[in-house]
Amino acid sequence: MTRPVKSKNKEDILDLAIPLFAQSGYTGVSMRDIASAVGIKAASLYHHFPDKQTLYLQAMARAFEDKAQGFATALTVTGTPEKRLAGFVQxxxxxxxxxxxxxxxxxxELLDGDEVRLKKIASEVxxxxxxxxEALADELxxxxxAHxxxxxxxxxxxxxLETAPIRRYLPGGKARHNKPEVISRHVTGLLLHGLKGCGK
Amino acid sequence: MTRPVKSKNKEDILDLAIPLFAQSGYTGVSMRDIASAVGIKAASLYHHFPDKQTLYLQAMARAFEDKAQGFATALTVTGTPEKRLAGFVQxxxxxxxxxxxxxxxxxxELLDGDEVRLKKIASEVxxxxxxxxEALADELxxxxxAHxxxxxxxxxxxxxLETAPIRRYLPGGKARHNKPEVISRHVTGLLLHGLKGCGK
DNA sequence: AAAAGACTACCTAACGTTCGTTAGGTTACA
DNA sequence: TGTAACCTAACGAACGTTAGGTAGTCTTTT
Structure with a gap:
């Protein structure tokens, strides 16, 4: 039995675990599932992580990290408050x-997250x-x-986006309702002018 | 035909299972958990339901049924479209x-629900x-x-409401932000007049 | 430069527990 | 007496986790 040429490190494992946890949740993903996705045996995961919960927490941390940075780019828009709102939303x-x-x-996390994790996500992401x-809201x-x-x-x-799975079965639901440009235009109009603003 | 007073029926069991499923999800609640809440043994549940999935589906159906009726009362408001919107939102x-x-x-359900269940909820609830x-939206x-x-x-x-657990840790979060009258006033103002409408 | 040792990353095998579920027995009421 | 509602006991499967072994790789010593 030849061993894989390249060893896995923590980051590789976390990156493979994240989509599994996203799809099926903490209890819906077993250590064997994660190991299988990585291409190793479940017991080998314990060489990298002391237990499942630690693996999960580190996967969450990794999934959320750098997200704050992504959001920062949404705030670089300049111009009138209206333009900045439109840019941010988009x-x-x-x-x-x-x-x-x-x-x-x-x-x-909103459903099952404990206080510590929610607090961390709130402050770090x-x-x-x-x-x-809030500052933008206060200007507009x-x-x-503002909260x-x-x-x-x-x-x-x-x-x-969250309701996409059920909107398909609700009257008037169209595929384009999931497109970012359609959503952002609708939301911007609604925010700036109320219901009257989203018809145009 | 008449049941003994002390015996549990299906409805009693479902009513006790619903909050458990709501709190911990399908995989987070065991048959023994449900039985314990009802005050019987796990094996006895199989006298009422063929398996866990059936119990879960019936619990969901029960939790969602009569909800449509509750919504109907929110639609009995009359008057100008603005007043009807305000009443509905409230x-x-x-x-x-x-x-x-x-x-x-x-x-x-939005996270884990399969197509069949989502379709059912969409059409029945x-x-x-x-x-x-949608009709109201078209008037306003x-x-x-409208979708x-x-x-x-x-x-x-x-x-x-969903973000209540994390809003506590976000700047400006106050307890009153969870109160229905505060939320409905904010939402109504925003819908009718845009951001300018929620300051008043 | 080579041997010895230590370390890393994996393995197989198994542990104890919990799970959904079944079989078969008991009790109380019609 | 029949049946509905419950019980005890146990099954096999899946789970998180541990013990102990092995094959490569790096480090140190001679």
């Missing part, structure tokens, strides 16, 4: 569209873009509740 | 606030209120994409 939507794994992991969104609608506005912006974008 | 928000179990189950929302913003508007309305309400 970039954020495109980013989220391209990363179903991230969305699934986030959803799972979302805090910076969230603050920028002074005196409003609620920021959540609303994220809601509009993310829920259109 | 009632729908209050309804969702009171039912974290339903929200959790819906979220889990959401179709009717969704059509009404003729020519708009997207309806999703946006639901997004705004549900995501404010």
């Amino acid at each position: 970039i954020f939507t495109t980013l989220m569209c391209k990363d179903p794994e991230f969305r699934a992991l986030l959803q799972r 979302f805090r910076e873009p969230f603050v920028a969104m 609608a002074p005196g409003c509740d 609620m506005v920021a959540i609303s912006i994220a809601s509009l974008i993310l829920y259109h | 009632i729908f928000t209050t309804l969702m606030c009171k039912d974290p179990e339903f929200r959790a189950l819906l979220q889990r 959401f179709r009717e209120p969704f059509v009404a929302m 913003a003729p020519g708009c994409d 997207m508007v309806a999703i946006s309305i639901a997004s705004l309400i549900l995501y404010h």
